Amino acid sequence: MIIDIHGHYTTAPKQLEVWRQQQIDNLATPSLGPKASDLKISDDELYETIQTNQLRLMKERGADLTIFSPRASFMAHHIGDFNTSATWAAICNELCYRVSQLFPDNFIGAAMLPQSPGVHPATCIPELENCVKHFGFVGINLNPDPSGGHWTHPPLSDRSWYPFYEKMVEYDIPAMIHVSTSCNCAFHTTGAHYLNADTTAFMQCLTSDLFKDFPTLRFVIPHGGGAVPYHWGRFRGLAQELKKPLLTEHLLNNIYFDTCVYHQPGIDLLTRVIPIKNVLFASEMIGAVKGIDPETGHYFDDTKRYIEAADLSTEERHLIYEGNARRVYPRLDAALKAKGR
Numbered sequence: 001m002i003i004d005i006h007g008h009y010t011t012a013p014k015q016l017e018v019w020r021q022q023q024i025d026n027l028a029t030p031s032l033g034p035k036a037s038d039l040k041i042s043d044d045e046l047y048e049t050i051q052t053n054q055l056r057l058m059k060e061r062g063a064d065l066t067i068f069s070p071r072a073s074f075m076a077h078h079i080g081d082f083n084t085s086a087t088w089a090a091i092c093n094e095l096c097y098r099v100s101q102l103f104p105d106n107f108i109g110a111a112m113l114p115q116s117p118g119v120h121p122a123t124c125i126p127e128l129e130n131c132v133k134h135f136g137f138v139g140i141n142l143n144p145d146p147s148g149g150h151w152t153h154p155p156l157s158d159r160s161w162y163p164f165y166e167k168m169v170e171y172d173i174p175a176m177i178h179v180s181t182s183c184n185c186a187f188h189t190t191g192a193h194y195l196n197a198d199t200t201a202f203m204q205c206l207t208s209d210l211f212k213d214f215p216t217l218r219f220v221i222p223h224g225g226g227a228v229p230y231h232w233g234r235f236r237g238l239a240q241e242l243k244k245p246l247l248t249e250h251l252l253n254n255i256y257f258d259t260c261v262y263h264q265p266g267i268d269l270l271t272r273v274i275p276i277k278n279v280l281f282a283s284e285m286i287g288a289v290k291g292i293d294p295e296t297g298h299y300f301d302d303t304k305r306y307i308e309a310a311d312l313s314t315e316e317r318h319l320i321y322e323g324n325a326r327r328v329y330p331r332l333d334a335a336l337k338a339k340g341r
């Protein structure tokens with residue numbers, strides 16, 4: 001089985017965007033609405049947007065199951081207050097749940113959190129509980145910078161996160177560390193802010209003792225880990241300077257990287273530098289990079305091609321495609337086993 005651990009509902013029906021725009025337009029007077037119940041999207045519409053997009057490409061490229069979460073750049077936690085984010089997150093999560101019900105063999109949900117700048121992360125616990133208990137979600141997207149590119153929030157190691165991490169540990173559920181859109185014009189959202197955040201999150205963990213306090217907490221750092229694998233020597237050297245343990249002990253029992261790296265040399269480096277047990281297959285399809293690479297004639301985000309071409313054994317490839325995902329996402333493994341998969 002090939003599990004893609006990183007997919008977003010980037011193709012949701014237009015009504016969703018219209019609803020969000022109305023919410024933003026009425027931020028000053030939320031009583032003007034819209035209410036969550038004002039959003040009307042039929043199952044047929046959901047079916048169509050998936051069938052003709054993500055599912056079509058999964059079948060063409062050979063992926064079986066996608067861990068599916070709300071569109072990351074649309075989370076925009078910097079907009080409005082906690083109530084704005086709470087309503088928006090609940091709507092977006094429910095749509096992903098409905099997709100997982102329409103296509104139970106191909107999609108399973110991961111939750112967007114109702115984060116808001118300056119608001120305590122524990123406020124996200126009820127939405128997490130709902131997504132796990134009622135929607136059967138197996139993962140979370142956790143935004144390390146709800147300010148949208150201004151980095152006003154304390155680091156991931158800050159104790160304000162601890163009540164939320166305790167709930168993650170209780171549910172044995174991992175979080176993908178995933179920022180949203182950048183409202184800082186110095187940072188392009190997917191080209192700079194995403195990769196900066198991946199690198200920053202890793203360094204926040206490196207300089208802390210977070211995983212001493214939470215030995216079973218697990219983070220997935222997307223987009224191939226940002227700059228981390230490429231600069232692995234720098235990070236190892238910095239850990240040494242800071243008198244931290246070797247990174248294999250300090251971070252690699254808790255941090256994992258996906259394969260959303262859109263060229264062969266990048267995947268070759270990732271799989272050579274980072275232990276295979278820490279690499280999980282993903283494409284982030286349909287995402288930021290939709291075009292065809294003129295050098296190869298194939299889609300940049302057809303990441304399975306790179307894994308196939310990498311110098312890996314059959315067992316290593318199996319770990320990247322399936323084995324590691326089942327280990328890092330135990331609730332996914334349990335859901336699959338319950339269906340005899």
Ligand SMILES: [Zn+2]
Nearest residue numbers: 008072178284
């Ligand atoms: Zn993403």
